[in-house]
Amino acid sequence: MTARILKIAVPVPLYKCFDYLAPSECNETVAAGTRAVIQFGKRQLIGIVISEHATSDVPVNKLRAIKQLLPQPLPAELLHFLQWAASYYQQPIGEALNHALPALLRQIDQQQVLASLWQLSEAGRLQNADALSRAPRQAELLRQLQQHIHGMDKSQLDRLDFKWRDSLRALEKKGWVMRLSQSDAGALVQHRAHIATKPLLNDEQKHAVDTVAASLDNFQAFLLEGITGSGKTEVYLQLVEQVILKNEQSLILVPEINLTPQLISRFEERFSIPIAVLHSGLNNSQRLLAWQQARDNQVQIIIGTRSALFTPLAKPGLIIIDEEHDSSYKQQDSFRYHARDLALVRAKRLNIPLLMGSATPSLESLYNCQQGRYQRLALTRRAGKALPPKLQLLDVRRKPMQEGLSDHLVAAIKQTLANKSQVLLFLNRRGYAPTLLCHDCGWVMPCPRCDARLTYHHYRKLMRCHHCGHETRPPDACPECQCKELINIGIGTERLEQHLNSLFPDKHVSRIDSDTTSRKGSLDKKLAEAHSGEADILIGTQMLAKGHDFPHVTLVGILDVDSSLFSSDFRAPEFMAQQLIQVAGRAGRAEKPGQVIIQTHHPEHPLLQTLLHHGYAAFAKSALIERQLASFPPYSALALLRAEATQAYLPGKFLEQAFERLSLYQPAVELFGPFPSPMERRAGRYRHQLLIQATSRAALQQCMNKVIPALNTLADANKVRWSIDIDPQSML
Ligand code: ADP
Ligand code: ZN
Ligand code: ZN
16 A cells, blocks of 8 residues: 655645645545644644655654544635745744634644634623622623623633633523534624715716726726825725625725724624624634634625735735735734735736735836736825825924924914814824933933943833833933933924823813823724814824824824935935825815925935925836836835844854855845945844845745755754844844
C-alpha cells in the first residue's frame, strides 16, 4: 500500500510546509483546507492540509501521523487566495492561514468550538434589573446581558465574579434568555420591520450605479471619487441592493468600525436582512458565527475592517472598499499585507467587481485610473443642499499666539459660538506637551528605551512614551543640574483643552482622542454629544478626520500643518493632503456653509498652494509627477527588509549578509542601505533597514522569491528579528 502523505501548513514563522501521514482510519481523500491536529515538536498545533502526495523527502518511517482531522475546513477559494497572498507578501504560509482563521478554529479545545452564546429575548430586553432585588445575581446577569446586546459566551460569563450557571438557568426559565448555537442564523443581527425609503439618485450617482451594475457578472475595478458628502455611501447602498436581488453577497471594508457607525447604521436602516458586522468588540464565538454565516450564505451583507477580506463567501457578488486611501488597510506587523491591493486580487479571482471609494484617492489608485486599469467614476457635487467648505490659509508668522491658537482663529471661534454653531479643532498630537525641557541647562527628558522624548500627560500626571508605552512620574528637578524649573514645550490636545476651557468657561469643550475614548462606550458617548450639538468645541486627533458627519460644525481649525510639510517619508505629502481635505470635509455638512482655517508658517509652500487653489486632484497630479521623477511607487516597486536586536551591531551585520545575497540580482533590483532606521532604538531594541527597489513588481517578486525564504540560513539570522515588508507604506 502506498503511503498517504499530507503537506501541512503549520502556524510557525517558517517558509515551508511539513509532511505528515494521513490518519490510518481515514479512507477518503482529504480536501485541501482541512484542519488537522498535529504534534509539532513538543506542541500540539492545528495545521491546514495543503495537498496530498505519495512520497516525501523525509523517510516515511520518520513521519508522524496526523492526530485528528477536524470539521470546518477553510474553503478552497479562500485557501488558494491566501496562498497567493502569502507568496506575494513573502510571509510564511502557516502564519498567513492562521491570521485568516477565526480564533476558535485555531484552538484545539473542541468544547470551545461548539460553545454557545446567550442572548436576551425580546421579553428579557424589556425587564428592569432593579426589580430583581431579591435575586441580586440574576439582576447583575441581566444587567450584563442588557449591555451585551449581541450576546455573551462562556469566556465572558466566566469573567463575572460569581457562579453564573444557576442564575442563567433561572433567567432561561423565565423566558428572558435564549441560548443560541452556531447553526442559528441571524443571531448576530436584528431583523428590521421596514426598509427605509431611498432618495432619488442625481445624474452622477445614477451613472456610477448603472456602470458598476452593468459589470456585476465580471471583474472590473472602479474608483468612485467624490468629495465628502457627495453621496458615495448612497451609491454603495443602491449597488448592494442590486446584489441582494441577485441573491449574492456584498463584502464592505471600512477603515475602522468604531469610527464609522454612521455607515453601518445606514446599511441597517436600509435593509431588512441580516448584516454581519465584524468589529473588534465581538467575542470569539460571535466572530466564528459571522464567519460561518458568510460561508453558508446566511448573511448577504458583511461589513468589517481589513481582516474581513478573509471572510469566506458562499455567493460573492461585490467588494466595496470605503475610504480606499486610508492607511489602516495596511497591516504593519505579523502578516504584512495591504487589504485594498489584495481585494483587487480576490475580486479578480472571484470574477466580481471591486468598488473603491474616496474623497482623496491614493496616488496609486489614481495612477491605475490613468493606466486604464481602474475605471474612474466621479461625484463632483455635494448631495442634498450642503455646500463645500471654504478653505483659508492663515499666515501666523510673527502673529501673537497663545497655546497654539492665533488671535484670528480665536476670533473666528468666538464668532462661530455666538452663531450657535460648533467648532472642530484638529491637532494630531495627544497629551499635554511633547517635550519636557530644563530651563537652566537645556536637558530634555528622553525615553530610556527609545530614541524619542517623553510626552507629559497632565490628566494622569505621567510622562509617557508614545512609541513603547513607557511611563514614569515627572521628575522634581533636572537630573543634570538639579534645577527645579522644568518647562513643557509644545502643545498637545490636553493643553489645548485646558486653554479653551479657560477662554470659554461657559462652553462645553470635548476632547476626542485615544486617551479620552479608550474606555468602552466613551467614544459613542462623545460622538453623541458632538452630534446633538451638546458639545460646543470639539478637539480631535486623526480619529476625527474619518467618516463622521458633524452637521452643526461650521468652523474647522487646523492648528499645526507645518510639522507634516517637512517629513523625510516620500508619502508624507500625500498623507498630509488627504488628512487636510478629510478634516475640512467635516464642516458644513448640513445646510450651514463651512469655513476651514489652516494655520501655517509656510503659506507659500507649493503643496499647500496647489491643494488650496486647485484642489486635491491637481495636488495629486503634481505629486505623481514628483514620484515619477524620483522613481518612487507607483513608478517602481519597493520592499523594506528590517532587522532588530538588543545588541546594536547585530541588525546591521545581518543586513550586510542579506545585502550580499540580494546583490546577485542587481541591476534588476537596486539596494539602498543598510541604514539605521529613522528611530534607531525603540523599546530597547536597535533597528536597521535595507531598501530594495525594482522597476516593476514582477522584477521585485522574482528576486524576493529566491532570496527571502532562504534568509533564515544566513549566519546571524537567529540572532535578530527580521521581517520583510512588500509595498511598505511607511519607511519608519
Ligand atoms: P458620502 O458617502 O460621499 O460622504 P453620503 O452618501 O453620506 O455621502 O451623502 C451625504 C448626505 O446626502 C447624506 O445625508 C445622504 O443621505 C444624502 N444624499 C445622498 N444622496 C442623495 C440624493 N441623491 N438625494 C438626496 N440626498 C442624498
Ligand atoms: Zn538642567
Ligand atoms: Zn519609548
